[in-house]
Amino acid sequence: xxxxxxxxxxxxxxxxxxxxxxxxxxxxxxxxxxxxxxxxxxxxxxxxxxxxxxxxxxxxxxxxxxxxxxxxxxxxxxxxxxxxxxxxxxxxxxxxxxxxxxxxxxxxxxxxxxxxxxxxxxxxxxxxxxxxxxxxxxxxxxxxxxxxxxxxxxxxxxxxxxxxxxxxxxxxxxxxxxxxxxxxxxxxxxxxxxxxxxxxxxxxxxxxxxxxxxxxxxxxxxxxxxxxxxxxxxxxxxxxxxxx
Amino acid sequence: xxxxxxxxxxxxxxxxxxxxxxxxxxxxxxxxxxxxxxxxxxxxxxxxxxxxxxxxxxxxxxxxxxxxxxxxxxxxxxxxxxxxxxxxxxxxxxxxxxxxxxxxxxxxxxxxxxxxxxxxxxxxxxxxxxxxxxxxxxxxxxxxxxxxxxxxxxxxxxxxxxxxxxxxxxxxxxxxxxxxxxxxxxxxxxxxxxxxxxxxxxxxxxxxxxxxxxxxxxxxxxxxxxxxxxxxxxxxxxxxxxxxxxxxxxxxxxxxxxxxxxxxxxxxxxxxxxxxxxxxxxxxxxxxxx
Amino acid sequence: xxxxxxxxxxxxxxxxxxxxxxxxxxxxxxxxxxxxxxxxxxxxxxxxxxxxxxxxxxxxxxxxxxxxxxxxxxxxxxxxxxxxxxxxxxxxxxxxxxxxxxxxxxxxxxxxxxxxxxxxxxxxxxxxxxxxxxxxxxxxxxxxxxxxxxxxxxxxxxxxxxxxxxxxxxxxxxxxxxxxxxxxxxxxxxxxxxxxxxxxxxxxxxxxxxxxxxxxxxxxxxxxxxxxxxxxxxxxxxxxxxxxxxxxxxxxxxxxxxxxxxxxxxxxxxxxxxxxxxxxxxxxxxxxxxxxxxxxxxxxxxxxxxxxxxxxxx
Numbered sequence: 001x002x003x004x005x006x007x008x009x010x011x012x013x014x015x016x017x018x019x020x021x022x023x024x025x026x027x028x029x030x031x032x033x034x035x036x037x038x039x040x041x042x043x044x045x046x047x048x049x050x051x052x053x054x055x056x057x058x059x060x061x062x063x064x065x066x067x068x069x070x071x072x073x074x075x076x077x078x079x080x081x082x083x084x085x086x087x088x089x090x091x092x093x094x095x096x097x098x099x100x101x102x103x104x105x106x107x108x109x110x111x112x113x114x115x116x117x118x119x120x121x122x123x124x125x126x127x128x129x130x131x132x133x134x135x136x137x138x139x140x141x142x143x144x145x146x147x148x149x150x151x152x153x154x155x156x157x158x159x160x161x162x163x164x165x166x167x168x169x170x171x172x173x174x175x176x177x178x179x180x181x182x183x184x185x186x187x188x189x190x191x192x193x194x195x196x197x198x199x200x201x202x203x204x205x206x207x208x209x210x211x212x213x214x215x216x217x218x219x220x221x222x223x224x225x226x227x228x229x230x231x232x233x234x235x236x237x238x239x240x241x242x243x244x
Numbered sequence: 245x246x247x248x249x250x251x252x253x254x255x256x257x258x259x260x261x262x263x264x265x266x267x268x269x270x271x272x273x274x275x276x277x278x279x280x281x282x283x284x285x286x287x288x289x290x291x292x293x294x295x296x297x298x299x300x301x302x303x304x305x306x307x308x309x310x311x312x313x314x315x316x317x318x319x320x321x322x323x324x325x326x327x328x329x330x331x332x333x334x335x336x337x338x339x340x341x342x343x344x345x346x347x348x349x350x351x352x353x354x355x356x357x358x359x360x361x362x363x364x365x366x367x368x369x370x371x372x373x374x375x376x377x378x379x380x381x382x383x384x385x386x387x388x389x390x391x392x393x394x395x396x397x398x399x400x401x402x403x404x405x406x407x408x409x410x411x412x413x414x415x416x417x418x419x420x421x422x423x424x425x426x427x428x429x430x431x432x433x434x435x436x437x438x439x440x441x442x443x444x445x446x447x448x449x450x451x452x453x454x455x456x457x458x459x460x461x462x463x464x465x466x467x468x469x470x471x472x473x474x475x476x477x478x479x480x481x482x483x484x485x486x487x488x489x490x491x492x493x494x495x496x497x498x499x500x501x502x503x504x505x506x507x508x509x510x511x512x513x514x515x516x517x518x519x520x521x522x523x524x525x526x527x528x529x530x531x532x533x534x
Numbered sequence: 535x536x537x538x539x540x541x542x543x544x545x546x547x548x549x550x551x552x553x554x555x556x557x558x559x560x561x562x563x564x565x566x567x568x569x570x571x572x573x574x575x576x577x578x579x580x581x582x583x584x585x586x587x588x589x590x591x592x593x594x595x596x597x598x599x600x601x602x603x604x605x606x607x608x609x610x611x612x613x614x615x616x617x618x619x620x621x622x623x624x625x626x627x628x629x630x631x632x633x634x635x636x637x638x639x640x641x642x643x644x645x646x647x648x649x650x651x652x653x654x655x656x657x658x659x660x661x662x663x664x665x666x667x668x669x670x671x672x673x674x675x676x677x678x679x680x681x682x683x684x685x686x687x688x689x690x691x692x693x694x695x696x697x698x699x700x701x702x703x704x705x706x707x708x709x710x711x712x713x714x715x716x717x718x719x720x721x722x723x724x725x726x727x728x729x730x731x732x733x734x735x736x737x738x739x740x741x742x743x744x745x746x747x748x749x750x751x752x753x754x755x756x757x758x759x760x761x762x763x764x765x766x767x768x769x770x771x772x773x774x775x776x777x778x779x780x781x782x783x784x785x786x787x788x789x790x791x792x793x794x795x796x797x798x799x800x801x802x803x804x805x806x807x808x809x810x811x812x813x814x815x816x817x818x819x820x821x822x823x824x825x826x827x828x829x830x831x832x833x834x835x836x837x838x839x840x841x842x843x844x845x846x847x848x
Contacts, residue, residue, distance in 0.1 A: 052730060078732040086730075092723035094788065103720045106713050108732025161732055282644045284592075284651060333829045341643055342722075343828050345590045346783060350825035353776060357818040465772075472652035479645075513659050517652040521637055524645055 005030045005065060005165055005196050006051065006082075012059035013046055013220075020046045022220045023060065028165070033191050034198045035211030035228070039241055042217040044200045045087060048167050052084045053077040064165070078108045083163035085154035087170045091142035097153055098138040101125035101160040108161035125160060132156040132186055148179045155186060166190060167198045172206055180206055208232070216240065249383045254505045255498055256384050262497025263394030264459060266401050266490045267452040268470060269477040274404075274445035276475075277484030278417060279438050281330065282345055285352035287470035289446055293319065293453020294368075294462045295359055301370040308370045309396060312454030316447045323446025326351070327439050352467070359464040367461035375458065393455035398490075400451060404444075405486040417441040418484070469513050476520035495519075540707055544700040551696040555689040564692040568760060570801035571692070572753050574699040576774065577781035577793035578706045579749030584779070585787025586715060587742045588722030589643050593650035594778040596657045597627040597747045599769035601754025606667050606764055609675055616694065620755040627751020628744045635743035639736060643725075658770040672765025675758040691756050699794075702749050706790035709745075718742055719788075750778070776817060777801075780824040786836025795835055 006028040013021040021043045028034045038044050049055040051062055053074030061070045069077055083104070092100050105121045129135040132152050137145065145153060151171050158166055168187060172180045184206055191197050201207045207214065208228040216224040216231060218240040224231055231237055268290055275283045296315050297308035334344040374388040408414040416437045420427055427434050456462060477496055481488030496519060500512040555564070576594060583589050601623030608614040608622055634653060638646040662670045677687050684690040709715045717738050720728035729735045758764045777800065785796025800820065807816050831838055 054726065054730065073734075073736070074729045075732050075734045078730055084730055086727065090724045090727035092720050092727065094719060094723050099716075103716060103728065103733065104731040107717060107734075157727075157731060282647075284648065329829070342584070342588050342590055343832055345644065345647055346779065346828050347825060349590075349592060349779065350821050350828065353772065354818060354821040354825065357814050357821060360814050361812075361818065468651075468655055471648070472655060475648045475652070508663075510659050510663055514656050517656045520652060521649065524641055524649070525637060 003030050004028070005032075006198075007063040007066075008047070008051065008060070009063065010060035011047070011050055011057045011062065013043075013050055013055065014058050020220050021050065021057070024217070024220070024222055026215050026222065026225070028196060028198060030164075030196055031191070031194060032196055033187075033210055033212045034196070035207045035214035036198055036200045036217065037202070037204075037207055037214060037231075038217035041219075042240075043220040044217055045169060046220075047217065048084060048169055048198075048200065052082055052167065075107070078104070078161050078163075081162075081164035082167070083108070083158035083161040083165070084167040085151075085158050085169055085171055087173070089150040089154045091145070091150065091153055091157075093141070093143045095142055096139050097129065097134060097142050097145070097156075098122060098125050100142050100153060100157055101128060104157055104161035128156050128159050131189065132159070133182070148175055148182065151175070151183060152186065155183070155190075159190065163195060165196045165198065167200070169200045170202065171199075172201060172203050184210060250505075253384055254501050256386060257390060258498030258501030259494055260386065260390040260394040260497070261459075261501060262490075262494030263397040264390070264455055264493075265397075265473060265477060265497050266493035267393065267397035267448070267455055269474045269481075269489050269493055270400060270404055270486070271445040271448045271452070272474045272478045273481070273484060273486060273489045274417070274448070275442050277478050277482075277489075279420065279441050279445075281327070281335075281438075281442060283348050283442075283445070284345070284471060285348045285355065286445070286449065287467035287474060288352045288355045289319070289322075289449035290453045290456060290470065291359065291462060291464060291467045292355060293450040294457040295363060295453070296450065297454040297457050298363075298368045298370055298462070301372075302368075305371075307372055308454040308458055309392070309451070312451035315450040319450040320443040320447035323443035324439055326446065327442035330442075331435060331438070356464050356467060363464070365463055367463045368457070369461040370457050372458065389458055389460075393458050396451065396455055397493075400448060401486060401490050404448070407444075408486060413437065413440055417444075472513065472516040472520060476516040476523060479520060480523040540704065544704055547700055548693070548697050551693050555684055555693060558685065561686060561688065564686075564689050566805040568688070568692045568695050569805060570798060571695040571699040573777055573781060573797040573801040574794055575695070575702045575749055575753040576778040577785070577797040578699075578702040578790065579746045579753065580778040581782040581787055581790075581793045582706060582709060582718075582749070583742045583746040585782050585792065586709065586718040586722065587739060588725075589639075589739065589742070590647045590779070591650045591746065592647055592775055592779070593652075593654040594750055595770045595772070595774040596650070596654040597630060597750035598754040598757075598774050598778075599654075599657065599661070599766070600627045600630055601751030602757040602764060602769050603661060603667055604751070605755045605758050606673060606675060609758060610666075610673075616756065616759070619758075620694075620698070620752050623755030624748040624752040627754070628748030630751075631743040631745075631747025632740060634747075635740045639739045639743065654770060654775065658766050661766045661769075668765070670766060672763050672767075675762055675764060677759050677762050687759065691760055694756060695753075698752055702752075703790055703794055705745070705749070706793070710790050714738065714741070773813075773817065776820055776824075777804075780820050782834070783824060784827045784834055786834030788833070789836055792834050792836045799835075 004027045008024060008026045010023040010025060011021055012023055024047060036044055050057040053072055057070065061068055063069065064080055064082060069080065092103065102121050102125055105124055126135060126138060129138055132155055134149060134152050134156060137149060142153060155171060172183050180203060187197055187199065187210060199207060199210055211228055214226065214228055214231045215222055216237050223236045223240055224234045271286045275281045275286065293312060293315065297311040300306040300311040301308055330344060330347060334347060374392060378385050378387040408418050416427055416432050417440065420434050420437045427437060473496060477489060477492045481492030496516060500515045503515045504512040576598065580591060580594055583591055604623045604626045605619040608619055634649055638649045661667060667673050680686050681690050717733045720733050721735050721738060725735055781796030781800050782793040784800060786792025804816055827834065
């Protein structure tokens with residue numbers, strides 16, 4: 001049985017008087033394909049922000065590989081091996097697709113390459129682009145991409161940080177069925193390489209197919225946890241999504 | 245020589261000054277606090293209002309406050325025009341941070357220098373029947389040239405507060421930066437709402453400028469002192485909170501009045517900057533922040 | 535090989551400047567040229583924080599004047615030599631940059647910009663109240679007599695400023711092509727994404743602010759010897775804030791070349807214009823040109839050139 005990679009303990013986050021996350025607990029195991037679902041506004045992205053370090057949490061701890069990373073700034077967590085994509089893609093507009101990948105390769109990856117030289121960054125970037133299927137667009141300015149290409153760039157860029165844990169935040173929203181399958185294939189391939197993946201999605205068929213375990217959030221609290229099958233038949237989940 | 249009377253007078257003067265500062269800061273509270281448009285040129289629009297009041301006063305003998313009120317619709321249109329350019333050139337493209345700031349900076353000193361070229365560097369002032377008069381309440385002397393701007397400032401604050409809280413467009417302006425989707429569903433175009441909001445912000449500059457020249461003589465570059473003040477007030481008072489703006493204005497007014505009396509007038513400027521820095525460091529959301 | 539060419543060019547420029555002084559010529563040209571090269575330093579310095587990192591500094595005058603007044607203090611106290619003045623001016627201004635950055639860079643970029651706006655006013659107030667450096671009246675500094683083989687001290691200052699301009703441009707060029715520069719560009723493009731991609735954004739921003747402030751202070755350090763009468767009104771002149779911002783914006787903000795082009799073009803135009811038009815009108819024109827460029831040609835002259843002549847490597 002693989003060890004616990006990410007351990008979220010009683011994490012709470014408040015915005016003024018509003019509690020976005022209320023003592024959320026979850027554990028993700030190494031190599032796992034983990035799903036995180038919940039209605040809009042349930043706190044999924046807030047949770048991800050607290051894990052990645054984009055937001056400080058108000059209570060609880062976050063442990064990564066057994067180490068307490070609570071309070072560490074995001075860039076240090078990335079260097080430790082946590083990478084994330086953004087719901088609304090945030091490419092670096094003044095750079096080409098390839099150059100976008102060079103940033104995490106130069107800043108995040110070396111920390112865990114244990115002394116590997118900084119040359120051949122471009123070659124590594126091309127490798128990742130090939131894996132994702134964007135190699136033809138390597139020298140295109142990143143703002144010139146279409147929807148699905150942007151999403152792939154988000155994934156590729158997160159990959160370039162050489163993460164142990166990759167968090168994909170609604171990478172498939174608004175995509176066609178074929179495009180969803182494309183991204184899904186990418187994620188499966190990444191997981192095959194040993195990367196633990198947390199997928200946040202609204203597209204149920206994707207989450208159900210992809211995840212080994214799923215956690216459901218509603219109004220900042222965990223209301224269910226289990227295999228896709230268990231979640232599908234959980235009355236609390238149904239209630240959260242459909243109301244009574 | 246320290247006396248309680250002196251302290252009381254200084255504090256009262258500070259409160260009155262604060263009421264006036266509120267009038268100047270309302271525009272920033274609107275445009276920066278609510279609409280997220282960093283219009284650093286706002287103080288210079290206020291100065292523009294001062295000169296309008298001066299011109300009307302010296303040519304036609306018009307009371308400055310009257311001029312301020314009369315010119316308000318003109319300033320509103322000016323604000324609408326400026327926002328349209330700002331939106332089309334920057335906000336739409338998502339480049340409002342660097343380029344938008346530079347735009348307003350350029351606008352700021354274009355207006356300042358234009359005023360300089362038109363009116364020269366000399367201080368200008370207005371003549372009105374109530375300047376130079378003062379009331380006495382016990383041991384406190386209240387100069388009318390401070391009292392009148394304070395009262396008008398309070399009126400403006402109350403008016404804006406009611407507008408934002410009670411009217412459809414007002415509430416739309418308050419909500420536009422937070423939830424433009426909800427606005428759209430209500431049938432309101434967020435861009436139109438922002439245009440109205442920004443126009444309103446510049447409109448306040450007309451009357452605020454009239455009040456400024458009542459308080460004291462004006463020359464083109466004094467807008468620069470006010471930049472620190474209005475942003476300190478907006479940050480301290482909580483971005484977009486009208487009530488907070490008033491409270492913060494009074495705090496700043498009193499602090500400056502005390503500093504000016506006991507340390508010398510030239511240090512008053514440093515007060516706002518210090519308050520701004522402290523405010524940013526300690527409570528970026530301000531006293532009443534959202 | 536790639537590094538040798540720019541360095542050689544830079545040295546070449548300094549040598550040409552030296553030779554020019556041997557040729558003589560109207561001393562006024564040296565006064566004017568000094569100002570232009572001073573703006574090359576200021577514009578380049580501004581751009582490291584503004585164009586490369588995306589943080590707008592409205593208070594260039596504060597850093598420049600701090601460099602100048604540091605020099606004044608050192609001249610009065612120790613009669614320190616010029617290299618010491620330059621280094622000290624740079625260090626003090628760099629420290630100011632670090633301080634302002636530390637206080638405001640954890641917040642949104644606009645707060646940094648607002649703080650710099652207010653900073654110049656506050657610093658000027660402090661200097662005006664400081665009798666040691668002459669307060670509002672200013673102070674007279676004795677310009678040394680001619681030095682080495684130069685005819686006048688101003689010609690020496692001119693060459694020094696050319697050297698400083700070359701050094702700043704070299705720093706900007708190196709930064710642009712380095713991994714630090716790429717990190718700064720990522721911050722400018724999307725700070726949140728940069729932070730999540732492993733870029734230590736706060737540290738890099740503080741670095742940029744410090745380097746930028748340092749170079750501005752360096753530009754200000756020779757100022758006392760240049761003007762001989764140092765007064766707050768001229769040291770904190772609005773021109774410095776406007777020009778150090780307008781020159782890169784007009785020249786082009788993404789490369790080291792833009793500020794140089796902007797400084798040379800705009801600086802020369804202003805030096806020519808001061809003879810014919812008032813300085814206020816001059817400022818007005820700069821303002822209008824700046825706003826026009828920001829709206830219509832945001833990539834500046836370098837951007838326009840790229841569009842006309844296709845890709846160009848720098």
